[in-house]
Amino acid sequence: MKIKVYQINEKRDINHLNGKDLQNQNDSSTVKVDSSIYDEVFRGEVECGNLEEVYRLFNGNSPYTHRGHDMGISDVVSVSDAPELVGRIRFYNSSELYEEILYTDIEKYKKEIEDAEYVGRTITTESYIGKHIPSVKDGIYFCTSETFTPIEFEENNTQKPDNLLRVVMIEPGKKPYEAEICNNLDGLRHAVGGMIEITYPFYDEDQTIVISNEESKLIGMEGNRKIFNELYAGPIIIAGDDGAGNERSLTDEQVDKYLEKFKEIEEYTEQDVEDSIYYDIRLL
Numbered sequence: 001m002k003i004k005v006y007q008i009n010e011k012r013d014i015n016h017l018n019g020k021d022l023q024n025q026n027d028s029s030t031v032k033v034d035s036s037i038y039d040e041v042f043r044g045e046v047e048c049g050n051l052e053e054v055y056r057l058f059n060g061n062s063p064y065t066h067r068g069h070d071m072g073i074s075d076v077v078s079v080s081d082a083p084e085l086v087g088r089i090r091f092y093n094s095s096e097l098y099e100e101i102l103y104t105d106i107e108k109y110k111k112e113i114e115d116a117e118y119v120g121r122t123i124t125t126e127s128y129i130g131k132h133i134p135s136v137k138d139g140i141y142f143c144t145s146e147t148f149t150p151i152e153f154e155e156n157n158t159q160k161p162d163n164l165l166r167v168v169m170i171e172p173g174k175k176p177y178e179a180e181i182c183n184n185l186d187g188l189r190h191a192v193g194g195m196i197e198i199t200y201p202f203y204d205e206d207q208t209i210v211i212s213n214e215e216s217k218l219i220g221m222e223g224n225r226k227i228f229n230e231l232y233a234g235p236i237i238i239a240g241d242d243g244a245g246n247e248r249s250l251t252d253e254q255v256d257k258y259l260e261k262f263k264e265i266e267e268y269t270e271q272d273v274e275d276s277i278y279y280d281i282r283l284l
Contacts, residue, residue, distance in 0.1 A: 001082040001136065003054060005042040006158055007068045007075050012037045019073050022142050022149055032152040033142060038076060040158050041068030044179065049083055049104035049135045051148045064191045064235050065169060065179040067161070075143040076153055082136040085128040089113065092122040104135050163187075166249035168238040168258040172222035176262045178255050181237070183247055192235050194219070201227045203241065206254060211237040211247075217277050223268025231268065231276040 008018040017037070044065060048054045057063070058071035083104040089112055090098040103109035106129070116123045140155070141148035161182060169179040169191070181191045188196050188211060197214035213221060213234040221234030238258045240248040250258070 001048060001054075002045050002080045003042070003048075004040055004078040004155070005058065005066070005068065005071070005075060006035070006038040006078070006153075006155075007041050008037050009039045009159070017074060021073055021144050022151070033076065035076075035154045035157040036159075038158045039068070040155075040160050042066045044177065050102070051077065051079070051136055051141060052146055055143065055146050055148075064171065064193060065181055066190075067180075067182055067187065071143060073143060073145055076140060076151070077143065077148065078140045078153075078155060079136050080138045082134045082138070085131075085133045085135050087128055088126045089116070090124045091116065092124075102135065164249075165239055165247055166255070168250065168255055168262070169235065170225060170238070170262050171235045172224040172233070173265060173267070175265060176259050178259065188237075188247075191237055192216075193221070194234075199230075200241075201230070202238075206257075207241050207243060208250070208254060208258075209239055209241050209247070211239055217273050220270075221273075223266070223273045223276075225262055225266050231272065233268075233273050233276075 010018055014037075017034075022033075042058075042063065042065065044063060046054060046057060046063065048057060054077060055071055058066065062070070085102055085104060086106045087103050087109045088100060089103070089109070090100045092098040101112075103112070113123070113125060137150075139150050140153040142151045142153075160180070163183045164180040165183040167179055167181055168176050169181075170176045181187050185196075192211060192213040194216070195214040197212050199210045199212070201210060202208045210227065210232070212232050213219075216232070216234035224232045224234060224236055226232070238250065238254075240250050240254065242248045
Protein backbone atom coordinates (compact mmCIF):
# COMPACT_ATOMS: atom_id res chain seq x y z
CA MET A 1 0.00 0.00 0.00
CA LYS A 2 1.05 3.61 -0.46
CA ILE A 3 1.32 5.61 2.73
CA LYS A 4 2.49 8.92 4.12
CA VAL A 5 3.42 9.25 7.78
CA TYR A 6 3.16 12.51 9.72
CA GLN A 7 4.56 13.25 13.16
CA ILE A 8 4.24 16.31 15.41
CA ASN A 9 7.10 18.80 15.30
CA GLU A 10 7.78 19.71 18.92
CA LYS A 11 8.91 23.23 18.00
CA ARG A 12 5.40 24.01 16.69
CA ASP A 13 3.57 21.97 19.35
CA ILE A 14 2.62 24.88 21.60
CA ASN A 15 -0.25 22.93 23.20
CA HIS A 16 1.94 19.90 23.97
CA LEU A 17 -0.16 17.44 22.00
CA ASN A 18 2.68 15.13 20.97
CA GLY A 19 2.02 11.65 22.30
CA LYS A 20 -1.52 12.45 23.45
CA ASP A 21 -4.66 10.65 22.36
CA LEU A 22 -7.34 11.95 20.02
CA GLN A 23 -9.60 13.49 22.65
CA ASN A 24 -6.76 15.83 23.63
CA GLN A 25 -6.31 17.01 20.08
CA ASN A 26 -9.66 18.68 19.54
CA ASP A 27 -13.21 19.15 20.75
CA SER A 28 -14.75 15.70 21.32
CA SER A 29 -17.56 16.49 18.86
CA THR A 30 -15.09 16.56 15.94
CA VAL A 31 -12.33 14.37 14.55
CA LYS A 32 -10.35 17.12 12.87
CA VAL A 33 -6.68 17.37 13.80
CA ASP A 34 -4.49 20.48 13.47
CA SER A 35 -2.15 19.45 10.65
CA SER A 36 -0.02 22.62 10.85
CA ILE A 37 2.02 21.18 13.73
CA TYR A 38 2.91 18.03 11.77
CA ASP A 39 5.88 17.18 9.54
CA GLU A 40 5.83 14.59 6.78
CA VAL A 41 8.43 11.99 7.79
CA PHE A 42 7.77 9.22 5.27
CA ARG A 43 6.25 8.82 1.83
CA GLY A 44 6.37 5.57 -0.12
CA GLU A 45 5.10 2.03 -0.62
CA VAL A 46 5.18 -0.57 2.13
CA GLU A 47 4.46 -4.29 1.98
CA CYS A 48 1.73 -4.23 4.62
CA GLY A 49 -1.80 -5.55 4.54
CA ASN A 50 -3.27 -3.38 7.29
CA LEU A 51 -2.49 -0.51 9.64
CA GLU A 52 -1.44 -2.82 12.47
CA GLU A 53 1.32 -4.15 10.21
CA VAL A 54 2.31 -0.56 9.40
CA TYR A 55 2.59 0.12 13.13
CA ARG A 56 4.82 -2.92 13.66
CA LEU A 57 6.97 -1.99 10.67
CA PHE A 58 7.62 1.51 11.98
CA ASN A 59 8.46 0.13 15.42
CA GLY A 60 10.93 -2.45 14.25
CA ASN A 61 12.81 -2.37 10.99
CA SER A 62 11.44 0.90 9.63
CA PRO A 63 12.06 1.85 5.97
CA TYR A 64 15.42 3.38 5.14
CA THR A 65 13.75 6.60 4.01
CA HIS A 66 11.82 7.11 7.25
CA ARG A 67 12.91 10.44 8.77
CA GLY A 68 11.10 10.30 12.10
CA HIS A 69 10.90 8.37 15.36
CA ASP A 70 9.14 5.06 16.10
CA MET A 71 5.42 5.23 15.45
CA GLY A 72 3.23 6.03 18.43
CA ILE A 73 0.22 7.91 19.77
CA SER A 74 -0.61 11.14 17.86
CA ASP A 75 1.11 10.05 14.63
CA VAL A 76 -0.98 10.26 11.46
CA VAL A 77 -0.98 7.84 8.50
CA SER A 78 -2.41 8.59 5.06
CA VAL A 79 -3.32 5.45 3.08
CA SER A 80 -4.05 4.76 -0.58
CA ASP A 81 -4.00 1.70 -2.86
CA ALA A 82 -4.19 -0.85 -0.05
CA PRO A 83 -4.22 -4.51 -1.15
CA GLU A 84 -7.53 -6.31 -1.47
CA LEU A 85 -8.71 -8.86 1.07
CA VAL A 86 -8.85 -12.47 -0.16
CA GLY A 87 -10.48 -14.06 2.85
CA ARG A 88 -11.19 -14.36 6.57
CA ILE A 89 -10.55 -17.24 8.94
CA ARG A 90 -11.90 -17.65 12.45
CA PHE A 91 -9.81 -20.00 14.58
CA TYR A 92 -11.94 -21.34 17.44
CA ASN A 93 -10.47 -21.98 20.89
CA SER A 94 -13.87 -22.98 22.27
CA SER A 95 -17.46 -22.94 21.05
CA GLU A 96 -17.61 -19.17 21.55
CA LEU A 97 -14.04 -17.85 21.69
CA TYR A 98 -12.12 -17.41 18.46
CA GLU A 99 -9.31 -15.47 16.84
CA GLU A 100 -10.19 -13.78 13.55
CA ILE A 101 -7.55 -13.09 10.90
CA LEU A 102 -7.99 -11.26 7.59
CA TYR A 103 -5.75 -12.15 4.65
CA THR A 104 -4.42 -10.30 1.61
CA ASP A 105 -2.12 -13.12 0.45
CA ILE A 106 -4.08 -15.85 -1.33
CA GLU A 107 -1.36 -18.49 -0.89
CA LYS A 108 -1.09 -17.84 2.84
CA TYR A 109 -4.88 -17.92 3.17
CA LYS A 110 -5.11 -21.33 1.49
CA LYS A 111 -2.20 -22.75 3.45
CA GLU A 112 -3.64 -21.64 6.79
CA ILE A 113 -6.87 -23.48 5.92
CA GLU A 114 -4.96 -26.61 4.92
CA ASP A 115 -2.84 -26.54 8.07
CA ALA A 116 -5.89 -26.08 10.32
CA GLU A 117 -7.73 -28.95 8.64
CA TYR A 118 -4.64 -31.17 8.89
CA VAL A 119 -4.38 -30.77 12.68
CA GLY A 120 -8.17 -30.90 13.13
CA ARG A 121 -8.60 -27.35 14.41
CA THR A 122 -12.11 -25.89 14.23
CA ILE A 123 -12.31 -22.96 11.84
CA THR A 124 -14.82 -21.07 9.74
CA THR A 125 -13.83 -19.27 6.56
CA GLU A 126 -15.21 -16.61 4.26
CA SER A 127 -13.72 -15.90 0.84
CA TYR A 128 -13.53 -12.31 -0.40
CA ILE A 129 -11.96 -13.16 -3.75
CA GLY A 130 -13.55 -11.08 -6.51
CA LYS A 131 -15.36 -8.80 -4.05
CA HIS A 132 -12.66 -6.10 -4.31
CA ILE A 133 -12.64 -5.20 -0.63
CA PRO A 134 -9.58 -3.13 0.33
CA SER A 135 -7.78 -4.18 3.49
CA VAL A 136 -7.74 -0.49 4.47
CA LYS A 137 -10.01 2.17 3.00
CA ASP A 138 -8.26 5.13 1.40
CA GLY A 139 -8.10 7.84 4.02
CA ILE A 140 -6.19 9.41 6.87
CA TYR A 141 -5.87 7.75 10.27
CA PHE A 142 -4.81 8.86 13.75
CA CYS A 143 -2.65 6.43 15.72
CA THR A 144 -3.88 5.60 19.21
CA SER A 145 -1.23 3.08 20.22
CA GLU A 146 -1.76 0.05 17.92
CA THR A 147 -5.25 1.10 16.80
CA PHE A 148 -6.18 3.76 14.26
CA THR A 149 -9.11 6.17 13.97
CA PRO A 150 -10.22 7.95 10.73
CA ILE A 151 -9.80 11.73 10.96
CA GLU A 152 -9.98 14.93 8.96
CA PHE A 153 -6.49 16.18 8.22
CA GLU A 154 -5.28 18.83 5.75
CA GLU A 155 -2.11 17.34 4.35
CA ASN A 156 -1.24 20.54 2.48
CA ASN A 157 -0.73 22.31 5.81
CA THR A 158 2.03 19.98 6.95
CA GLN A 159 5.71 20.80 6.54
CA LYS A 160 8.98 19.14 5.55
CA PRO A 161 12.57 19.86 6.62
CA ASP A 162 14.48 22.29 4.41
CA ASN A 163 17.48 19.99 4.03
CA LEU A 164 15.86 17.21 2.01
CA LEU A 165 17.70 15.51 -0.85
CA ARG A 166 15.75 14.19 -3.81
CA VAL A 167 17.37 10.86 -4.69
CA VAL A 168 16.83 7.51 -6.35
CA MET A 169 16.81 4.73 -3.75
CA ILE A 170 17.72 1.17 -4.73
CA GLU A 171 17.20 -1.66 -2.26
CA PRO A 172 18.17 -5.32 -2.75
CA GLY A 173 15.39 -7.30 -4.41
CA LYS A 174 13.29 -4.24 -5.20
CA LYS A 175 12.70 -1.84 -8.06
CA PRO A 176 14.27 1.61 -7.63
CA TYR A 177 12.09 4.47 -6.42
CA GLU A 178 12.29 8.22 -5.98
CA ALA A 179 12.71 9.30 -2.37
CA GLU A 180 13.59 12.21 -0.10
CA ILE A 181 16.19 11.83 2.64
CA CYS A 182 17.69 14.26 5.15
CA ASN A 183 20.92 15.78 3.87
CA ASN A 184 22.95 15.37 7.03
CA LEU A 185 25.18 12.66 8.45
CA ASP A 186 22.47 11.04 10.57
CA GLY A 187 20.00 11.08 7.67
CA LEU A 188 22.46 9.53 5.23
CA ARG A 189 23.54 6.88 7.73
CA HIS A 190 19.94 5.90 8.41
CA ALA A 191 19.21 5.71 4.68
CA VAL A 192 21.98 3.14 4.11
CA GLY A 193 21.76 1.40 7.47
CA GLY A 194 25.19 2.33 8.81
CA MET A 195 28.48 4.00 7.93
CA ILE A 196 28.38 5.78 4.56
CA GLU A 197 30.70 5.36 1.60
CA ILE A 198 30.61 7.58 -1.49
CA THR A 199 31.75 6.38 -4.91
CA TYR A 200 31.73 8.11 -8.28
CA PRO A 201 30.98 5.64 -11.11
CA PHE A 202 28.73 8.09 -12.99
CA TYR A 203 30.37 11.35 -12.01
CA ASP A 204 31.87 12.07 -15.42
CA GLU A 205 28.45 11.57 -17.04
CA ASP A 206 26.32 13.96 -14.99
CA GLN A 207 27.94 14.73 -11.62
CA THR A 208 26.07 12.07 -9.70
CA ILE A 209 27.36 9.94 -6.84
CA VAL A 210 26.52 6.59 -5.28
CA ILE A 211 26.04 6.51 -1.50
CA SER A 212 26.19 3.08 0.11
CA ASN A 213 26.99 1.30 3.36
CA GLU A 214 30.75 1.08 3.84
CA GLU A 215 30.46 -2.18 5.82
CA SER A 216 27.58 -3.72 3.86
CA LYS A 217 29.44 -6.87 2.76
CA LEU A 218 31.13 -7.39 6.12
CA ILE A 219 27.84 -7.29 8.07
CA GLY A 220 25.97 -9.61 5.71
CA MET A 221 23.77 -7.26 3.71
CA GLU A 222 22.20 -8.70 0.56
CA GLY A 223 23.72 -8.19 -2.86
CA ASN A 224 21.99 -5.38 -4.71
CA ARG A 225 23.28 -4.25 -8.12
CA LYS A 226 26.46 -4.42 -10.16
CA ILE A 227 27.83 -1.11 -11.39
CA PHE A 228 30.70 -1.48 -13.86
CA ASN A 229 31.33 -5.02 -12.53
CA GLU A 230 31.49 -3.82 -8.91
CA LEU A 231 28.87 -5.56 -6.78
CA TYR A 232 27.16 -3.26 -4.28
CA ALA A 233 25.40 -4.76 -1.26
CA GLY A 234 22.72 -3.26 0.93
CA PRO A 235 20.75 -0.14 -0.01
CA ILE A 236 22.35 2.30 -2.44
CA ILE A 237 21.41 5.90 -3.17
CA ILE A 238 21.94 7.89 -6.34
CA ALA A 239 22.34 11.59 -5.52
CA GLY A 240 23.86 14.65 -7.15
CA ASP A 241 27.11 16.46 -6.37
CA ASP A 242 27.40 20.25 -6.52
CA GLY A 243 31.02 20.20 -7.66
CA ALA A 244 32.29 21.39 -4.29
CA GLY A 245 31.99 18.10 -2.43
CA ASN A 246 28.40 18.56 -1.25
CA GLU A 247 25.38 16.42 -2.05
CA ARG A 248 22.53 17.93 -4.05
CA SER A 249 19.11 16.81 -5.28
CA LEU A 250 18.73 15.03 -8.60
CA THR A 251 17.06 16.77 -11.53
CA ASP A 252 13.90 15.39 -13.15
CA GLU A 253 16.00 14.01 -16.00
CA GLN A 254 18.41 12.29 -13.62
CA VAL A 255 15.60 10.72 -11.60
CA ASP A 256 14.07 9.29 -14.79
CA LYS A 257 17.49 8.13 -16.02
CA TYR A 258 18.37 6.12 -12.91
CA LEU A 259 14.89 4.72 -12.39
CA GLU A 260 15.21 3.29 -15.88
CA LYS A 261 18.85 2.24 -15.53
CA PHE A 262 18.25 0.11 -12.42
CA LYS A 263 14.71 -1.09 -13.09
CA GLU A 264 15.80 -4.73 -13.47
CA ILE A 265 16.09 -6.53 -10.15
CA GLU A 266 19.35 -8.47 -9.83
CA GLU A 267 19.75 -11.54 -7.62
CA TYR A 268 22.98 -12.49 -5.85
CA THR A 269 23.83 -15.23 -3.36
CA GLU A 270 25.73 -14.83 -0.10
CA GLN A 271 28.68 -16.45 -1.84
CA ASP A 272 28.52 -13.87 -4.63
CA VAL A 273 28.78 -11.12 -2.03
CA GLU A 274 31.66 -12.84 -0.22
CA ASP A 275 33.54 -13.39 -3.47
CA SER A 276 33.26 -9.66 -4.29
CA ILE A 277 35.13 -8.61 -1.13
CA TYR A 278 38.67 -7.52 -1.78
CA TYR A 279 41.31 -5.54 0.08
CA ASP A 280 43.54 -2.85 -1.37
CA ILE A 281 46.90 -3.23 0.35
CA ARG A 282 49.54 -0.64 -0.46
CA LEU A 283 53.12 -0.50 0.72
CA LEU A 284 54.31 2.99 1.60
